[in-house]
Amino acid sequence: MSSDRVIRLERVSKAFKLYDSASDRLAEWLRLSSRPSHHEFRGVRDIMFEVGRGECVGIIGPNGAGKSTLLKLLTGVLHRTSGDIEINGRVLSLLELGTGFAPDLTGRQNVEHSARMLGVPRDHTTAHLDEIRAFADIGDFFDRPVKFYSSGMLVRLAFALFSTMQPEVFLVDEALAVGDLRFAAKALARIRSMIEQGTTLLFVSHDLQLINQLCSRAVLLHSGALQMDGTPSEVTRAYQQFVVHGTAQPLETSPEPISAPTNATHATHAGLALAEGWYPLEAYAGDVFRWAAPEAELILDASDSGTRELLLDLQAAPIPGQEFTRVEVDDASDRPLVHADSAERSIVRVPVTLNSDRPTRLYLRSQGRALATGDERRLSVRVFGWGWDDEAALVPIGNAAEWVEAAHDLELNAEVASMQLALRRCAPVPDAPVRIRRVSTRSSNGEEAVRFGSHDPCALDVTVEARSDLDALVIGVQVRDAFDRLLWTTRTDWEGSHLPHIASGQCFTASFTTGKLLLGRGLYQVSVAVHRYPDEHRVFHWVDGAWRFEVIDSPGVTFKGMFDLGWRYASAAVDVDPTIPVLSC
Secondary structure, three states: OOOOEEEEEEEEEEEEEEEOOOHHHHHHHHOOOOOOOOEEEEEEEEEEEEEEOOOOOEEEEOOOOHHHHHHHHHOOOOOOOOOEEEEEEEEEEOOOOOOOOOOOOOOHHHHHHHHHHOOOOOOHHHHHHHHHHHHHOOOOHHHHHHHOHHHHHHHHHHHHHHHHHHOOOOEOOOOHHHHOOHHHHHHHHHHHHHHOOEEEEEEEEEOOOHHHOOOOOEEEEOEEEEEEEEHHHHHHHHHHHHHOOOOOOOOOOOOOOOOOOOOOOOOOOOEEOEEEEOOEEEEEEOEEEEOOEEEEEEEEEOOOOOOEEEEEEEEEEOOOOOOEEEEEEEOOOOOOOEEEEEEOOOOEEEEEEEEEOOEEEEEEEEEOOOOOOOOOOOOEEEEEEEEEEEOOOOOOOHEEEOOOOHHHHHHHHHOOOHHHHHHHHOOOOOOOOEEEEEEEOOOOOOEOEEEEOOOEEEEEEEEEEEEEEEEOOOOOOOOEEEEEEEEEEEEEEOOOOOOOOEOOOEEEEEEEOOOOOOOOOEEEEEEEEEOOOOOOEEEEEEEEEEEEEEEEOOOOOOOOOOOOOOOOOOOOOOOOOOOOOOOOO
8 A cells, every 4th residue: 555545445335234124134134034034225335535645535425325334434333345445544533422432431531441442552641631621621521421411512522532642544424513613613723733744534524615625625425326526616516516406417528728818018016926827816725826827927026136035835737647747947038046846835945136126037837737627728836825035924826916907818718718617517407497697797897807906896797598488586696715615695585676577588687786895805706596486495507606706905995804894993082980090100
């Protein structure tokens, strides 16, 4: 087994014997009949996948899909019927609340007892006992029998214990769902820390936002079979389509490729600026980055001169048949400054000679390729952050200054193409009387746009096409951030309106407008759904991630964060209560 491969499942199946009655079970056990008295149910069937060291894999699917059965096979609680399972490392699991806890023992005694049963040295448990008690945060109940615990207290204690044992593989089955919000936040922070330290996590949850925020990969199970294995956004969207359609919709081919602009006129900005060859902001597994074309230009505008070291946090796109991808950084004279021979994410240090009289131009060059089927872009490297070697932290690449003139057409065309792909991927239900035809955002001048400033006017347009005469149609929209967290949602019926009568074959555009976009800097995505009032549970067409737009800082805007709550400094007053003594200095 590869040192980087922690889990491997090869055609793993688990069959359960189901009997119609206890007498049938007894008859089969005693072999009173030559024919089997049971029928077989396969909880999981022919599961094949691998998990690398340090991966966080989310497992999703409807109830009865085989998620819990799969985790129990990995822990050894259940034995496979066929196939092979290989695990390289110590496994700890948080599958069922209170499993392994003796009800008459206190929380403290159960911690010590469970640790001994798992082979953890006594001195390790003793050293971490105060940490476990503080993290569980169950107060005096730590020294009371666990039979008096609520389900939330049980999971607090179990998670606090297991997360201090530094497992190489950690399996969690929906356990955090019973904890309160405060504990869930602590637990997620602990899980992220464990992943950073190399723990491999398999995480079952029905919370799709959590899967997108926490996991680097997701798998979809249905009827015991593996339906999809991919990025969290792709898999969760396929599952949402399954909920709407009863089946996951296949991906279709992408639209025509969008090429990077070749000529543009730029202005001067302070710091780091992006010129030709950059694609729009993207987010995945908690990181925000930009992909570069095979040649992408950076411009540094420094107020001083001399030689400094620029740090670039980047990762090269893989090239089939090669062990590494060479990424070179050149200056305007085409003199190679540095090269990186690795497909791993790393910090590249670039010596730069600055001139206070003019900007310094750098070029990232690599052999780019499309990363995945359906992505026709020529991608070379993705850049996460930048900074100088004498600074405390790197600046996210999303905060680099932009040339809007150069990027506008590229980003708008790319988003239109992405919207068209989303519409094909998320097809309407069979025989739907209506379908979504187009989604877009418009600026104050009425033109389509994908970039807005905070407090700018903005309109969201949703165009639908009727396939039969329709009344009382409802359009709903959601806005999520780059990590799939729901920020805002509304529907036309919530606004007190139903769409007018639409005749078969007609198209209708509903517009949602605001005179002041109250979002902070970031990348946002729009999802759209359509149904007939009042049957909100029968969705005709649901397009997840139908459109994306970016919000940048606007001159004069005085807030930072995700939203502008409208709070402004008003006044200050000194109030002296004569009944309270004032201490003199």
